[in-house]
Amino acid sequence: RQLAIRQGAIFYSCDMEQLEQMTAQDLKALEEKLLAEPRNNETQHAMAATRSECSRDSSINDENDQQMKRRHLLVFPSECNFGGDRPDAKSIIAVAQECGWYTMLDIAKAASTGPVNLRELNPDFAALSFYKLFGDPTGIGALLVKRSSISVLFENDERRIPQYQGGGSVSIMVPNQDYTVPKGDSPAGQLESLTSGSIHFRGICNLSRGFDTLERLGGMFKIHKHTICLAWELTSRLRQLRHGNGKAAVQIYGAWGKSTCMTDNNGPTVAFNVIRNDGSVVGYNEVSKLASLHRPPIQFRTGCFCNPGACQGALGLTGQQVIENFEKNGHVCGDHIDVVNGLPTGAVRVSFGKDSIWEDLDAVVTFVERTFVNHHNETCSESDFTCENPTKVPRSPSTTQVHISEVYLFPIKSCAAQRPRKWLLELPSGKLKYDREFALVDTSGTALRLQTCPKLGLISPVVDPESQKMTVSAPGCKDLVVNLSESLYHGGDNVVQVCGNKCGGRLWGDAEVSEWFSSFLGIQCWLARYSSSTAEINSPSNSKRVLRSGFSNEQPILLVSENAVAALNNVLVDQQQRPVDSKRFRPNLVVKAVGDENDSQHHQYRHIEDDWKTLSLANKDLSFKVEGGCPRCTMVDYDPATGQKGKTLRALAKYRRKNGSIVFGIFLQAIKYRKDNHEDIWIEEGDILDCNL
DSSP states (O other): OHHHHHTTOOOOOOOHHHHHHOOHHHHHHHHHHHHHSOOOHHHHHHHHHHHHHHHTOTTOOHHHHHHHHTOOEEEEESSOTTTOBOOOHHHHHHHHHHTTOEEEEEOHHHHTTSOOOHHHHOOSEEEEEHHHHHSOSTTOEEEEEOGGGGGGGTTTHHHHSOOOOSTTSEEEEETTTTEEEESOSSHHHHHHTTOOSSOOHHHHHHHHHHHHHHHHTTOHHHHHHHHHHHHHHHHHHHHTOBOTTSOBSEEEOSHHHHOSSOOTTBOSEEEEEEEOTTSOEEOHHHHHHHHHTSSSOOOOEEEOTTOHHHHHHHHTOOHHHHHHHHHTTOOOTTSSOOEETTEESOEEEEEOOTTOOHHHHHHHHHHHHHHHOOOSSOOOOTTSOOSSOTTOOOOOOSEEEEEEEEEOBOSBTTSOOBOOSEEEBOTTTOOBTTTTOEEEEOTTSBBOOTTTOGGGGGOEEEEETTTTEEEEEOTTSOOEEEEOSGGGBOSOOEEEEETTEEEEEEEBSOHHHHHHHHHHHTSOOEEEEEOSSOEEEEOTTTSSEEEEOTTOSSOSEEEEEHHHHHHHHHHHHHTTOOOOOGGGGOOSEEEEETTOOSGGGGGTSTTGGGGOOEEEEGGGTEEEEEEEEEEOOGGGGBOTTTOOBOOHHHHHHTTOEETTEEEEEEEEEEEEEOTTOOSOOEEETTOEEEEEO
């Protein structure tokens, strides 16, 4: 598209329904309209350059020039990869060719699960993916060209299309003169000249095995019948999913959403979104994350599936809404921003192929029903916690007093905690001094995390603020002592990636430091220190800009209550899983309700922190604002002491889903303190916090 526009072409896009309804007269009228419209500057310059080049060639007369100007190409898929819609490709191609247009048919999706008769369809060009046919090897495809249409690919090629100047594409090249003869005087040789470098010959040799497999399965007709039956069964069962209030739990898009029977207009691809019983959409990212926790895990393709046009049409989004989603909310292809202003930005897709079986679709339907269908009449919105909440309890009083039972410091991100009884706060952020001050980064500049490198939990850093040194220990290793003073600073600032966000960092220590960590972890890495006190990041929990201190994911302080941990352990025990302690969630502060001294009283107020708005250390003139809940990932599955993986996130998903995330614990930001007080503010175990709704 962009290459054609740069060469002076005019681009026009329409949806498949509009294209199917076009007659030859409609297409000619569209052609005249587009040619009459004023061009932008880029197109005018490209067309002028093309005319200038053509005027130097005496072989191009006015008649040929007019013919070039009116050469058009229609490109469309024989099956939509978004929702499985299959247009009447034969009729569309016939209309286009009647008007003198060239046609290119994308058969990559349709050919993967059904027969395609190019002789009957009669396109000039067809694009095919062997990867979609067989699943292996990747990167192998083909451009099929009708013999009578080969010549159009090379008209004025030496003037308008840059030639690849490498092995396999030229007949002769003189190194010290501008003399190159592209390969191929015959039509077949011309196509060969389009090859850029060595072909993937080993992959091509494997294709014969793929075709043999298709034949053993009975050929493409049987594969098509098999996959269509599975898609029909899936959509039939998804339509039957209803909430207790009678509302549909799933919205299906495309041809399957319009028809309840199998027709030639349906391919074995189903796109849908899950709907709550209040009518709001469950974001595709939430569906995908929860599916990964299912047993067995389910892997969905989510988003727009590299088909923004069909996606935009199915979701009813205007072009301006798509632009605003990008400019105002930062939504781009492949990210996790799945709902903006209550509207979905993508969908969930299920595609069936030759290897799919009935049990696959049954697992999908069972997952959706058990996870999202509310069989009660009670209405839940996105901002509510999961309706079927095994730890639902009465609201806590308007003011609650809690005492700090544990204080944790994490000098190196994702490594073991240091538990001081008392520690200094940094203001204005309110973070614990040296907390997440360091991170271990790999060769790409990405901070290592516990879920990808479980041995991080075995590294124990201990900071001594008086000596300005950090002692790091690990099993089987001699202790490493890192100087915290600026004298150990080496090099300039670097970009460090933390959970997809960029922040400043600088390498800390010498080669011995890097070697110590790399040797223990078995990964080439370096110790990096945060280079400034604050930085702006995107906060996934509240979708606004926040200040970062150190390499923390979002806010400077993370708080967890013992009540919440006890409630979770009840769920884990019911699921026959091992209980966890508060360190599993890597909090800075662990609190316990004043007077809550035995397990039976834990049942009085579970997740007491959910309703808090502010917290105050009255005797220290310090207040915190609750910035929202902490969205959890698979890191909570890993035991920081052993690196072994459990199923904590799966248990939380049963009752702690809110705003598309699995939430546990709250983030705090200091908002009020005595600026004229030059004394340091320390926080210690036993301090009393006044918590207000």
